[in-house]
Amino acid sequence: MSTPAHDPLTDPHPGPLPDPLPDPLSRERSHLAESRAALRAMREDVESLDISDVTANWVNAEVLARQMEERIKALADLSDTPLFFGRLDYLHAPGADQAEGAYGERFYIGRRHVHDHDGDPMVIDWRAPVSQPFYRASKKDPMDVALRRRFGYTRGDITAYEDEHLSDPAEAARTSKLLQQEIERPRVGPMRDIVATIQPEQDEIVRSGLGGTVCVQGGPGTGKTAVGLHRVAYLLYAHRERLARTGTLVIGPNRSFLHYIEQVLPALGELAVQQATVDDLVARDVDIRGTDDAPAAVVKGDARMAEVLRRAVYAHVTPPTEPVVVVRGSRRWRVPAYELEDIVRELLDRGIRYGAAREALPQRIAHAVLVQMERAGEAPDDRVQDSVARNAAVKAAVKQVWPPVDPAKLVLRLLTDADFLAEHAAGILDEDEQKTILWAKPVRGVKAARWSAADAVLIDETTDLVQRTHSLGHVVLDEAQDLSPMQYRAVGRRCTTGSATVLGDLAQGTTPWATRSWAEALSHLGKTDGVIEELTAGFRVPTDVITYASRLLPHIAPGLTPVASVRENPGFFALRPVTDTAEVVAACEELLRNEGSTGLIAADARVPELAAALTAAGIGHLAPGEETTAETRLTLVPASLAKGLEYDYVVLDEPQAVVDGEPDERTGLRRLYVALTRAVSGLIVTHTAPLPTQLT
Numbered sequence: 001m002s003t004p005a006h007d008p009l010t011d012p013h014p015g016p017l018p019d020p021l022p023d024p025l026s027r028e029r030s031h032l033a034e035s036r037a038a039l040r041a042m043r044e045d046v047e048s049l050d051i052s053d054v055t056a057n058w059v060n061a062e063v064l065a066r067q068m069e070e071r072i073k074a075l076a077d078l079s080d081t082p083l084f085f086g087r088l089d090y091l092h093a094p095g096a097d098q099a100e101g102a103y104g105e106r107f108y109i110g111r112r113h114v115h116d117h118d119g120d121p122m123v124i125d126w127r128a129p130v131s132q133p134f135y136r137a138s139k140k141d142p143m144d145v146a147l148r149r150r151f152g153y154t155r156g157d158i159t160a161y162e163d164e165h166l167s168d169p170a171e172a173a174r175t176s177k178l179l180q181q182e183i184e185r186p187r188v189g190p191m192r193d194i195v196a197t198i199q200p201e202q203d204e205i206v207r208s209g210l211g212g213t214v215c216v217q218g219g220p221g222t223g224k225t226a227v228g229l230h231r232v233a234y235l236l237y238a239h240r241e242r243l244a245r246t247g248t249l250v251i252g253p254n255r256s257f258l259h260y261i262e263q264v265l266p267a268l269g270e271l272a273v274q275q276a277t278v279d280d281l282v283a284r285d286v287d288i289r290g291t292d293d294a295p296a297a298v299v300k301g302d303a304r305m306a307e308v309l310r311r312a313v314y315a316h317v318t319p320p321t322e323p324v325v326v327v328r329g330s331r332r333w334r335v336p337a338y339e340l341e342d343i344v345r346e347l348l349d350r351g352i353r354y355g356a357a358r359e360a361l362p363q364r365i366a367h368a369v370l371v372q373m374e375r376a377g378e379a380p381d382d383r384v385q386d387s388v389a390r391n392a393a394v395k396a397a398v399k400q401v402w403p404p405v406d407p408a409k410l411v412l413r414l415l416t417d418a419d420f421l422a423e424h425a426a427g428i429l430d431e432d433e434q435k436t437i438l439w440a441k442p443v444r445g446v447k448a449a450r451w452s453a454a455d456a457v458l459i460d461e462t463t464d465l466v467q468r469t470h471s472l473g474h475v476v477l478d479e480a481q482d483l484s485p486m487q488y489r490a491v492g493r494r495c496t497t498g499s500a501t502v503l504g505d506l507a508q509g510t511t512p513w514a515t516r517s518w519a520e521a522l523s524h525l526g527k528t529d530g531v532i533e534e535l536t537a538g539f540r541v542p543t544d545v546i547t548y549a550s551r552l553l554p555h556i557a558p559g560l561t562p563v564a565s566v567r568e569n570p571g572f573f574a575l576r577p578v579t580d581t582a583e584v585v586a587a588c589e590e591l592l593r594n595e596g597s598t599g600l601i602a603a604d605a606r607v608p609e610l611a612a613a614l615t616a617a618g619i620g621h622l623a624p625g626e627e628t629t630a631e632t633r634l635t636l637v638p639a640s641l642a643k644g645l646e647y648d649y650v651v652l653d654e655p656q657a658v659v660d661g662e663p664d665e666r667t668g669l670r671r672l673y674v675a676l677t678r679a680v681s682g683l684i685v686t687h688t689a690p691l692p693t694q695l696t
Contacts, residue, residue, distance in 0.1 A: 031108065031122070035114050047072060083111070088106070133148075150162045162178045210239045229264045236248065251478065286456055300458060300486070314354065365388075471497040476503070482504075483515065543567060555694045588634055592634060597635065602652075621634045
């Protein structure tokens with residue numbers, strides 16, 4: 001689609017600069033070609049730099065070489081990705097202090113900054129302040145923009161454009177067709193960025209400051225994951241030096257999900273963001289090889305376990321009963337037991353980490369000795385204090401009073417020693433809860449133990465009690481509604497001095513310990529001052545599909561605002577009774593005739609049978625997280641792994657089996673809600689058993 005360009009030479013409305021060529025589309029294609037050439041030149045400039053003589057040592061040389069390599073990667077020109085997607089023509093030239101640079105009064109908005117050989121910008125980074133009106137300007141508030149132009153692309157080439165004359169009172173506001181087309185464009189491969197389609201309410205979250213934590217409640221298709229990733233990209237742009245020092249981290253629910261989103265930030269030129277699951281973070285010293293039943297996992301994930309662990313750790317501290325006698329030369333220096341007890345009590349009262357206090361204790365004892373030396377007329381210095389702290393008598397006293405604690409061994413003892421657990425869980429966990437988490441069989445040692453994911457979180461909590469966890473500058477936590485309170489604490493430890501972006505949907509909580517409220521989640525995270533935002537406009541799920549899925553909301557998350565699809569295309573939706581798997585396969589074949597990706601989502605227990613049926617029919621299929629290709633566009637998805645993924649078309653097999661596959665009905669209905677909302681263009685629900693009554 002295209003509309004006539006606004007040209008001030010013939011149009012009385014002021015604002016945009018005159019265009020030197022008569023054909024607007026050719027003119028924009030020419031600017032695209034010149035911008036790509038400029039980007040190549042920027043990359044070649046970096047590649048040609050000789051750094052052999054600019055560093056003092058090999059360590060600095062390695063660091064600089066790695067930085068240059070990352071810079072070269074960040075300047076890559078993705079041929080099928082538009083270098084710029086929009087243009088702003090201002091009525092007045094923005095102030096130099098607000099712009100990344102000016103190209104007259106016209107700014108091309110793209111994924112990264114591109115400048116010519118003179119340093120003049122040809123494409124402005126979407127994160128720059130001067131780009132903000134591209135997302136927020138409207139007819140009611142044009143923000144000094146005369147013209148906003150959107151571009152349509154086919155395989156990286158400009159094929160259409162669309163203009164809005166925001167400051168022209170004679171032009172009525174209208175929905176952008178190109179914007180709708182971009183939102184509804186078929187999905188093949190990993191998740192792509194939404195930088196060309198960010199909406200005003202999303203942009204406010206993306207550009208919120210680094211200092212505050214933001215929690216985004218968003219139903220299916222509201223773009224919460226993309227908003228979180230773009231917020232990281234924006235923060236790296238606005239606070240690059242600070243975050244380069246402190247680091248950023250994106251936490252997802254599983255590896256399939258992380259693989260699905262991993263290309264979004266590199267497409268925006270950001271390569272330095274780590275990605276991990278919660279299990280990756282906490283399983284530093286143990287292998288997760290076991291599983292818990294739901295009751296045990298619920299108790300282990302309860303925030304009360306933090307106090308049980310704290311008690312167990314600090315119970316190792318034994319009040320001193322004997323003095324410490326330090327022999328130096330012919331002199332003996334005696335620190336009495338009551339003075340040692342005062343030192344120990346003061347360290348406990350300060351509430352510092354167990355390990356830090358243990359390291360401080362010999363220095364405090366040595367200081368007490370030095371005070372006696374000074375009273376005796378000696379003049380000891382710091383070297384003498386360090387020597388006393390290393391004295392065998394002092395070391396022996398510290399080992400007796402404040403012994404080292406191995407976090408994994410302590411947790412193992414709690415889970416296998418009923419008396420030890422009862423001692424430290426008294427008044428916190430009742431007898432039934434204690435029995436629930438005790439292991440039935442004894443274990444030889446830490447390495448032989450079959451640790452569960454919940455056990456690893458307990459070990460991580462204990463490790464933090466002993467030694468402070470390193471804090472990052474910013475953490476994005478996606479699909480947060482499925483975390484236990486103890487898992488929230490584990491994430492919160494990674495951003496105690498930084499901030500967080502928490503993303504999730506209470507209606508999609510599919511664990512027995514799923515989050516009940518975001519205020520409670522933020523409390524466990526240690527971010528009680530976090531701001532809660534809600535996204536309710538749906539851009540991904542078609543109207544007919546989200547309307548059907550929303551029938552479940554009163555049963556799984558009463559009080560949540562249903563998602564309202566803003567898409568003009570209602571999408572394809574069908575309920576289809578079937579008699580066998582052959583008809584399910586036929587539904588997949590039907591949807592594969594369309595362009596884009598197709599997902600077959602089924603209860604985990606039915607996946608092997610469906611996989612065999614697809615293979616027998618000669619239909620190739622992938623596992624979640626594997627990248628689709630032109631030849632293989634069908635993914636067979638266990639319902640337990642569907643969260644966060646999206647496909648152009650979905651066949652949902654046997655809804656009642658999805659519900660029955662979970663430990664309780666509410667969790668099953670939430671899992672079904674997730675599965676129902678993975679489609680971007682169309683959904684076929686196949687079933688032999690009756691549908692859940694909540695849908696009918």
